[in-house]
Amino acid sequence: MSDLFSSLQLGPYRVTNRIAMAPLTRSRAGQGGVPTELMAKYYAQRASAGLIVSEGTCISPQAVGYLDTPGIWNGAQMTGWARITQAVHELGGHIVCQLWHVGRISHPSMQPDGSLPVAPSAIAPAGEVRTAQGPQAFVKPRALDVAELPGLVKQYRVAAQNALASGFDGVEVHAANGYLLDEFLRDGSNRRTDAYGGSVTNRSRLLLEVLETVCTAVGADRVGVRLSPVQPVNDMRDFDPQGTFSQIVERLNDFGLAYLHVTNLGIETPGLAGPYFDPRSLRALWRGIYMTNHGYDRDAANAAVKTRAADLVAFGVPFIANPDLVARFKTGAPLNAADPSTFYGGAEKGYTDYPFMA
Numbered sequence: 389m390s391d392l393f394s395s396l397q398l399g400p401y402r403v404t405n406r407i408a409m410a411p412l413t414r415s416r417a418g419q420g421g422v423p424t425e426l427m428a429k430y431y432a433q434r435a436s437a438g439l440i441v442s443e444g445t446c447i448s449p450q451a452v453g454y455l456d457t458p459g460i461w462n463g464a465q466m467t468g469w470a471r472i473t474q475a476v477h478e479l480g481g482h483i484v485c486q487l488w489h490v491g492r493i494s495h496p497s498m499q500p501d502g503s504l505p506v507a508p509s510a511i512a513p514a515g516e517v518r519t520a521q522g523p524q525a526f527v528k529p530r531a532l533d534v535a536e537l538p539g540l541v542k543q544y545r546v547a548a549q550n551a552l553a554s555g556f557d558g559v560e561v562h563a564a565n566g567y568l569l570d571e572f573l574r575d576g577s578n579r580r581t582d583a584y585g586g587s588v589t590n591r592s593r594l595l596l597e598v599l600e601t602v603c604t605a606v607g608a609d610r611v612g613v614r615l616s617p618v619q620p621v622n623d624m625r626d627f628d629p630q631g632t633f634s635q636i637v638e639r640l641n642d643f644g645l646a647y648l649h650v651t652n653l654g655i656e657t658p659g660l661a662g663p664y665f666d667p668r669s670l671r672a673l674w675r676g677i678y679m680t681n682h683g684y685d686r687d688a689a690n691a692a693v694k695t696r697a698a699d700l701v702a703f704g705v706p707f708i709a710n711p712d713l714v715a716r717f718k719t720g721a722p723l724n725a726a727d728p729s730t731f732y733g734g735a736e737k738g739y740t741d742y743p744f745m746a
């Protein structure tokens with residue numbers, strides 16, 4: 389019987405355990421979205437994870453919606469990432485790049501030429517965005533023209549190729565948490581009347597086109613995808629999350645992906661993102677490697693792997709505060725507590741200075 393500490397075949401790679409580091413935006417990239425030496429230290433400290441999923445990494449200037457987040461669209465960014473992937477590999481780890489376009493979760497001050505952020509439909513999310521000038525209300529985004537979508541799909545392909553060229557072991561297509569691809573998937577943010585809106589087939593078209601081209605470019609066994617079926621953050625909802633995401637997962641089965649990553653965020657606030665269902669039930673529909681996430685501790689994660697409710701478990705906040713999370717889980721050592729005030733932005737404090745076990 390497998391447990392959290394069993395190795396796992398993930399696409400072409402044998403990973404040493406089933407403890408993944410969840411994607412974590414930390415807003416410490418340098419000028420122009422270039423990864424820094426400090427980021428290399430941070431990821432290297434966490435290289436004992438079976439798999440590291442990088443922080444959300446912007447595929448284009450238009451994809452940016454948070455301050456000081458890294459990109460993967462130019463050579464300087466790729467050079468920065470190459471330093472990080474090398475450091476992780478030298479320590480025997482594996483790392484994939486989370487490909488991110490924030491869609492409407494941005495602000496003109498972060499967009500090229502001060503343009504409006506883009507989205508499937510011109511619907512402003514409720515809430516505020518953190519800009520260099522402080523918090524500001526979200527603006528009404530510009531609905532993408534259907535003629536722009538092939539170019540957008542191509543940006544995902546180029547970003548995936550750049551990621552592999554930077555030494556990443558693969559990519560995770562970010563289709564969760566209210567960002568661009570998720571905005572297309574759920575009908576609260578997608579009111580389009582063309583081939584990309586309406587039915588689930590239409591709403592999932594952009595994601596499937598992105599996966600098609602990314603899989604062709606880097607190989608499906610190096611591609612994962614992240615979904616968040618009942619997650620309400622960023623003003624997200626769907627009239628039928630169970631129907632929508634069951635159909636999507638069935639379609640994803642056709643690709644032969646490295647893994648499906650489903651975050652359960654929202655199960656503690658049933659109904660906020662639409663009629664409730666338990667997203668963990670999607671596991672039964674999926675014919676590949678399944679990664680679960682959200683609120684797991686060691687014992688719950690171990691139980692999930694032992695009962696085959698998941699093949700691996702991603703940890704977010706526990707990995708922020710515990711670079712040696714795997715060793716702590718193995719020995720049953722207590723965990724450091726995380727300091728949320730240092731999650732986003734800053735330097736070493738709350739980033740690379742969490743202590744290892746004595």
Ligand SMILES: Cc1cc2nc3c(=O)[nH]c(=O)nc-3n(C[C@H](O)[C@H](O)[C@H](O)COP(=O)(O)O)c2cc1C
Nearest residue numbers: 410411412413443444651682683684703704705731
């Ligand atoms: C500081 C912070 C940054 C995050 N950044 C991302 C991100 O870039 N991409 C993403 O898909 N999820 C992101 N998340 C969500 C985490 O990947 C994860 O789903 C969440 O922390 C729940 O897992 P946990 O209970 O183990 O912490 C972030 C969460 C936190 C706390």
